[in-house]
Amino acid sequence: MSTTARPDYSPGLEGIVAGISQISDIDVEKSRLIYRGYDVHELAKQGSFEETAYLLLKGTLPTESELSDFSAELNSERSVPDFVYEAMSHVPKNAHPMDLLKVGVAVVAADDPDYNAPATDHDANVRKAVRLTAMMPALVANGWRISQGNPVVQPKGGLSTAANFLYMLEGQEADDFRVSTMDTSLVLYAEHGYNASTFAARVTVATLSDLYSGIVSAIGTLKGNLHGGANEKAMEMMMEIGEPSNAEAWVRDALAGKKKIMGFGHREYRISDSRAGIMGEMGKEAARRTGNEKWAEMADIVEKILKDEKGLFPNVDFPAAYAYYSLGIPIPLYTPIFAVSRITGWCAHIIEQLDNNRLIRPKAIYEGESLRDYVPIDRR
Numbered sequence: 331m332s333t334t335a336r337p338d339y340s341p342g343l344e345g346i347v348a349g350i351s352q353i354s355d356i357d358v359e360k361s362r363l364i365y366r367g368y369d370v371h372e373l374a375k376q377g378s379f380e381e382t383a384y385l386l387l388k389g390t391l392p393t394e395s396e397l398s399d400f401s402a403e404l405n406s407e408r409s410v411p412d413f414v415y416e417a418m419s420h421v422p423k424n425a426h427p428m429d430l431l432k433v434g435v436a437v438v439a440a441d442d443p444d445y446n447a448p449a450t451d452h453d454a455n456v457r458k459a460v461r462l463t464a465m466m467p468a469l470v471a472n473g474w475r476i477s478q479g480n481p482v483v484q485p486k487g488g489l490s491t492a493a494n495f496l497y498m499l500e501g502q503e504a505d506d507f508r509v510s511t512m513d514t515s516l517v518l519y520a521e522h523g524y525n526a527s528t529f530a531a532r533v534t535v536a537t538l539s540d541l542y543s544g545i546v547s548a549i550g551t552l553k554g555n556l557h558g559g560a561n562e563k564a565m566e567m568m569m570e571i572g573e574p575s576n577a578e579a580w581v582r583d584a585l586a587g588k589k590k591i592m593g594f595g596h597r598e599y600r601i602s603d604s605r606a607g608i609m610g611e612m613g614k615e616a617a618r619r620t621g622n623e624k625w626a627e628m629a630d631i632v633e634k635i636l637k638d639e640k641g642l643f644p645n646v647d648f649p650a651a652y653a654y655y656s657l658g659i660p661i662p663l664y665t666p667i668f669a670v671s672r673i674t675g676w677c678a679h680i681i682e683q684l685d686n687n688r689l690i691r692p693k694a695i696y697e698g699e700s701l702r703d704y705v706p707i708d709r710r
């Protein structure tokens with residue numbers, strides 16, 4: 331089947347406008363990403379994940395009292411009902427945490443007090459979005475604990491999303507540096523326009539399906555290696571390279587073999603990924619503080635070769651890989667952490683879609699057989 335571009339067809343929908351949105355924008359020339367008008371660099375350096383979540387879900391930056399109410403609301407909704415953990419405990423232990431997360435979100439849906447609200451009920455959708463944003467850290471951290479045969483840790487009141495995630499994952503409070511690194515990574519991962527998982531979520535709810543179904547579609551889509559799954563694959567690649575001294579030969583070999591290097595390149599950006607710089611600085615600082623300098627050193631070598639040889643730049647997933655590794659996060663949780671953050675962007679898009687809905691239904695060019703006669707089975 332042909333995947334060549336034609337005047338009426340762009341493979342992978344490259345360059346196709348599929349909607350109008352007020353949530354975020356990428357300035358490709360300047361490599362700048364804005365969430366509702368605010369530069370993600372400023373949000374990452376001066377704000378917090380909770381502020382970003384409020385901005386994405388409600389449209390404006392919160393005042394101090396709004397932020398404090400919102401954080402309290404998140405904290406009051408963080409606990410996941412036991413029956414959800416029970417369902418997750420029946421999933422085969424070899425399941426990837428993203429598959430476990432799909433189960434958790436699918437199972438908890440019917441417990442939402444707004445489960446029976448019409449799909450287009452804006453206020454109910456915002457409430458669902460806040461509840462699910464609040465529960466994601468517990469679903470991921472405790473999903474992992476369950477898969478490892480460890481008991482569930484309940485969320486702790488008064489902790490931020492990042493702090494609570496690390497607390498539930500490790501069973502003890504993390505230090506300020508680890509919390510702030512995690513928090514900043516959540517700000518950077520929160521939203522990115524019509525990326526594949528967000529688009530999948532919009533397509534799902536545009537049928538007037540519900541927010542939870544949209545999120546299950548999105549989680550399944552984020553899992554892929556060309557999307558969110560790239561942060562795990564990038565770390566696996568670095569582990570395979572092993573030492574900085576092996577990096578140059580490994581990358582040249584991979585390029586000669588036409589292999590894709592995970593964590594590099596992007597459909598939208600042309601010069602650099604607006605989020606990769608901050609994630610990289612943070613990742614290098616985390617590596618330095620934790621005795622993981624070799625990954626930072628290896629990253630520099632890999633980046634240089636890919637720039638020189640292919641004009642490719644790291645996307646956010648490459649530095650996220652060594653940042654999370656340096657924080658001691660198990661590799662299979664890198665993509666689920668992305669989901670803990672991106673839930674806010676997904677929900678903002680779902681709400682926007684349902685506020686002004688039209689079914690999303692593109693068409694395909696038919697290249698199959700022309701009309702032919704049906705031959706009864708005894709004469710084929």
Ligand SMILES: CC(C)(COP(=O)(O)OP(=O)(O)OC[C@H]1O[C@@H](n2cnc3c(N)ncnc32)[C@H](O)[C@@H]1OP(=O)(O)O)[C@@H](O)C(=O)NCCC(=O)NCCS
Pocket residue numbers: 342555556557558560589590591592593594595596597598640642645646647
């Ligand atoms: C993100 C990505 C899917 C964008 O894909 P796209 O816009 O469809 O671009 P293509 O895959 O068609 O790539 C265009 C060219 O650049 C090359 N290229 C792009 N990303 C590459 C990578 N990471 N490693 C090696 N080559 C790459 C392709 O091989 C292709 O070269 P060719 O024209 O000689 O065949 C792609 O860059 C990629 O696969 N990156 C690795 C996965 C990843 O990090 N995903 C996270 C994105 S945030």
